[in-house]
Amino acid sequence: MNIRNLLLALLFLLAGCSAEVSDYQHSKPTFDLFGYFSGETRAWGMVQDYQNKQIRRFEVVIQGDVVGNTLTLNEKFVYDDGERQTRVWHIIRNEDGSYQGTAGDIIGVAHGNTAGNAFNWRYDMDVKTDNGKIKLHFDDWLFRQDEKRLFNVTSLRKFGLEVAKVTLFFEKQ
Template identity: 35%
Template sequence: MTVLFLTGFLSGCAGPSLDDYRDRGPELIPERFFQGELSARGVVKDFAGEVIRTFDADIEARWDEDGVGTLDEEFRFDDGEVETRTWTLTPGEDGYHADAGDVVEPGTLRWQGNAIHMNYVLQVSYGDGTLDVRMDDWMYLITPDTLINQTTMSKWGVDVGEVLLVITKK
């Protein structure tokens, strides 16, 4: 009986799969959405769900003749901090290999239907140093020009925060 309960409980805790979004639209194709100028606005929440920062961002996205994507991002936070990141998306067998300068464990960007999923480790500023945080990134295309991004941040398997943002084409 205990085994059945634990099996049901653990399977109930399993997160979504990209297969869950296979038939949902509008269809999200990274090369189409992440093209040209985009803008973003969002919040950063702490482990208790309290909003601790807000931000806006500009993203310049482009693809070369080999199918490699570049996303240049500039984030401006409400406390005055400005953060830049350049993502390189290199085509692979199972999606795009996604890497950036402050990414210590690159991820693979995969997609189906209207969703993208990516999991990676990001080095973030913390106090006088840095901290490596696992980022579990889900993006959902709502309209051809609007994407919602939800990222759960964790350290040692414990959720420590969340980032919610809306990205729109300019």
Template identity: 35%
Template sequence: MQRFKYALMGLGAGLLASSAPAAAQDFTFEDYFHGRTVAEGSFTAINGVKRRFTVELTGKWDGRLLTLRENFHFDDGSRDTKTWRFVKTGPHSYSGTREDVIGAAPVRLSGNTARFSYLVYLSPETETNKVRFHDKMVLRQDGSVLNTALVTKFGLPVAWTRVEFRKPGHGSTGKRDMR
């Protein structure tokens, strides 16, 4: 069960620095995820495992590379840190890597939506239990970003994630403040 925490890192899991939320048509990772971002999410597997978590994200943009550090706090008290590195490869595309991702994750943006797919070892220390995440991130009118992901193994669904990102101090998700 503990291994499923790595599956949660698909934020990509999860991802820059205006003082106001970006308009839906202007969604880019470097604009939305630069600086501080917070998130709440859940992971549900077909075997009955359910985990809730919060994430504090810090993004740094250098004009070509977004480094996005994710500090996870799980409902069982455990913690984890993952770091995405997104290289901008075009006006509407990135290539993302992370320590537990196998290879690179190509990211495509269209309007207010980003889509990407990548392989992850749920047990990275032994390189076992390989699954694929199929992420869809949508910048919503209220300035939040909703990330939903289907997790598959051998092409069959095995889990789902839902993560809601927001910039602190902008809008409300109706949930508790995570500062």
């Protein structure tokens, strides 16, 4: 095996390594996705590129409504450059406790699971760039801190390599 093949094998092995949501099953406080996001929540976040350079900041106001086994999240983003964006999620809690969700700019269906204080949400999205759009895979990790606060770290990947990350801090209103 030449060095190039060895490096590629190592790269794919490392790209596949990830925490599992079950690793947090005993962590408190327990994260109830529907309970936390019912009503108004505010969040502040930033996007960093692959070199950890902050490239955008934003604030988001989220209105959550629960009807039966469906949570609808109406997210209104305002970025530091003045851009405004809206995303509406429709999230279904499945009988097995897992979640599925859709939104207008999400490709296909998002899939999520929760355990303890953690929620892991995975999906693909076309992200706007200066030269058009690029399809990225999002690996969202949300962690309940206390009754009002939640932390979120998201890895954005292309071909298994992290190209950016998003960090958010949520506060229940």
